[in-house]
Amino acid sequence: MGEKLKVGVIGVGGIGRIHISSYQQTGEVEIVAISDASLNKVKQVQKEFGISRGYKDPEEMLEKEKLDAVSICTPNFLHASQSILSLEKGCHVLLEKPMATNTTEAREIVKKVKESGKILMMGMTWRFISHYSYLKRLAQQGEFGEIYYAHGKWLRRRGVPGLGGWFTTKKMSGGGPLVDIGVHALDCMLWIMDFPRPERVSGFAFQKFGFRAGDGGWPPPATRDEQDTKNRVFDVLM
Numbered sequence: 001m002g003e004k005l006k007v008g009v010i011g012v013g014g015i016g017r018i019h020i021s022s023y024q025q026t027g028e029v030e031i032v033a034i035s036d037a038s039l040n041k042v043k044q045v046q047k048e049f050g051i052s053r054g055y056k057d058p059e060e061m062l063e064k065e066k067l068d069a070v071s072i073c074t075p076n077f078l079h080a081s082q083s084i085l086s087l088e089k090g091c092h093v094l095l096e097k098p099m100a101t102n103t104t105e106a107r108e109i110v111k112k113v114k115e116s117g118k119i120l121m122m123g124m125t126w127r128f129i130s131h132y133s134y135l136k137r138l139a140q141q142g143e144f145g146e147i148y149y150a151h152g153k154w155l156r157r158r159g160v161p162g163l164g165g166w167f168t169t170k171k172m173s174g175g176g177p178l179v180d181i182g183v184h185a186l187d188c189m190l191w192i193m194d195f196p197r198p199e200r201v202s203g204f205a206f207q208k209f210g211f212r213a214g215d216g217g218w219p220p221p222a223t224r225d226e227q228d229t230k231n232r233v234f235d236v237l238m
Helices: 014-026 039-049 058-064 076-088 103-116 130-140 177-192
Strands: 005-010 029-035 053-055 069-072 092-095 120-122
Touching (some): 005 014, 005 058, 053 058, 058 076, 069 076, 076 103
Parallel strands (some): 029 053
């Protein structure tokens, strides 16, 4: 086995800890450092996963540490700035979905990827689920003929994730469940169909649940701290 890939993780809430655990299970990655706006979370994760160095500011981490790649697991409104910064510092990037909160930010990320020559991969995990990869293979083999229609849905029955925090605050999340989990269904369908160019896009949204729905259990309670729900805002559309 060659030298381990040196990785930093930005954002160590629920999904960030999954990234760390998964990296460590490969045996091919060294988690060099982590950063998070909450130093409380940083200290918890350092202790839990045996990571020696932690930072509050991701820019400081990128300046001080020699990293091959970073995972970005922060709230959506930070994705563009942190991806661009990481690419500028010479790191490959694994970016949690959604890519950004709007198309302007997404295009800026793509531009920086091309300029830097580095790899940026989106965390579109459905592509790696066995039954979806099987469908993709069948489609490539022509088993479905010409695919001209697809229907996908995802029903969540356990309340609203991150209720009252950045998940339900539009200026930080960019939107509701379409932005959060709908991107998985959209990406998977388009991927299986080999990304046909849409001719028209339409949709509808509404706001019916709010705090009546209750907390959805994500992020896991053990990974949260007070700042995660301090806003008590629900202004996204469902």
